[in-house]
Amino acid sequence: MSNLKLGIIGLSEGNGHPYSWSAICNGYDVQAMDKCEFPTIPRYLSERRWPDDQIEGVKVTHIWTEDRSVSERVAAASLIPNIVDSSIDMIGAVDGILLARDDAEQHFRFAAPFLRAGLPVYIDKPFALSLQEASRLMATRTFQGQIYSCSALRYAKELSLTASELAAIGMVRHIIATVPKDWDRYAIHALEPALMLIPDRGRAVAFRKSSIGRASSLAVEYASGACLTIHALGAVAAPISLKVIGHAGWRELVFQDSFSAFKSALETFKTSIEMRQSPISDDFLLEVAELLEAGR
Incomplete structure (x- = not known):
């Protein structure tokens, strides 16, 4: 072929x-x-x-x-x-x-x-x-x-959790995501892998946008009760990361392998x-x- x-x-x-x-x-x-x-x-x-x-x-x-x-x-x-x-x-x-x-x-x-x-x-x-x-x-x-x-980054293994890792932290209740640079181009890098960690989230029922300096943030609440907060931090040397918080524990995930x-x-x-x-x-x-x- x-x-x-x-x-x-x-x-x-x-x-x-x-x-x-x-x-x-x-x-x-x-x-x-x-x-x-x-x-x-x-x-x-x-x-x-x-x-x-x-x-x-x-x-x-x-x-x-x-x-x-x-x-x-x-x-x-x-x-x-x-x-x-x-x-x-x-x-x-x-x-x-x-x-x-x-x-x-x-x-x-x-x-x-x-x-x-x-x-x-x-x-x-x-x-x-x-x-x-x-x-x-x-x-x-x-x-x-x-x-x-x-x-x-939806395919980045380091931004995902195995079934056993998810079981250890319990049902995901909140994900706090950070990305460097601007919202328009970089928020999606955290958004997609975060959404894949809460597949049963249901529809978004509330949004709250905020900004300070050159940083932009969005908090989202879903029908399931899960919440997602994304911070685009502007021109800083921050990694792309997810803090995944469950009812029994949490995990910090950092992107590494482009x-x-x-x-x-x-x-x-x-x-x-x-x-x-x-x-x-x-x-x-x-x-x-x-x-x-x-x-x-």
């Missing part, structure tokens, strides 16, 4: 996913990647075994960014053979699109041509910052499983292309969009 071919679109400010996602699929050039403007990327790539740790059966074959010189740097570092001058030139040349930008306000503009053309699209987090924008993207699909979107989370998310997108079905429901995407909108 031949490799799936993906096209990648970048690059938004502060987001190095075109480098890292492509490298996870293709491998990378060590010297070119060392010149990457995101130093954490070559650092965690260097800790892996190549080609053993790259994804099998998929290659990023085409790239477009708004600046050809950026495209050339990413292509050289992540072994992407084709640079296109217009993003829509990838239609007919690839099997799916990686929209590797986290400026959600631009997602519709970049995704719509590919959705209308029937290509599966992995839309980088956050999918949308409002219910209206989420619904607009969904309405542009040509088939139900066409859109895949998530924070890759590579494994990204790889799992990309492997899931590969499967979704092959199955023409996304594992992430519309209801979940809309729930996340509603919470992000409530916290803005």
Whole structure:
């Protein structure tokens, strides 16, 4: 079976996913990647075994960014053979699109041509910052499983609990989550793994938003009685973390492994292309969009 071919679109400010996602699929050039403007990327790539740790059966074959010189740097570092001058030139040349930008306000503009053309699209987090924008993207699909979107941290093992760990702390009553940087781009990194720890939460019945300085917070109460509080702390060196509090104990979870989370998310997108079905429901995407909108 031949490799799936993906096209990648970048690059938004502060987001190095075109480098890292492509490298996870293709491998990378060590010297070119060392010149990457995101130093954490070559650092965690260097800790892996190549080609053993790259994804099998998929290659990023085409790239477009708004600046050809950026495209050339990413292509050289992540072994992407084709640079296109217009993003829509990838239609007919690839099997799916990686929209590797986290400026959600631009997602519709970049995704719509590919959705209308029937290509599966992995839309980088956050999918949308409002219910209206989420619904607009969904309405542009040509088939139900066409859109895949998530924070890759939903797949981070270090942000999950085993059945025995959950049993030890008892029913989860409150999760306190912290992320660095701004609400719009980073709250979702804690929000998705937190929601997966309270699957029987029911609907949100109360929201309370607050802010102080450059920090933003949202507290949510669910019909089950579980509560979730998310703090986006601004320009501080805080880890992405969850404090999971049950009626019999608590656990502190800290995100550590970007590579494994990204790889799992990309492997899931590969499967979704092959199955023409996304594992992430519309209801979940809309729930996340509603919470992000409530916290803005």
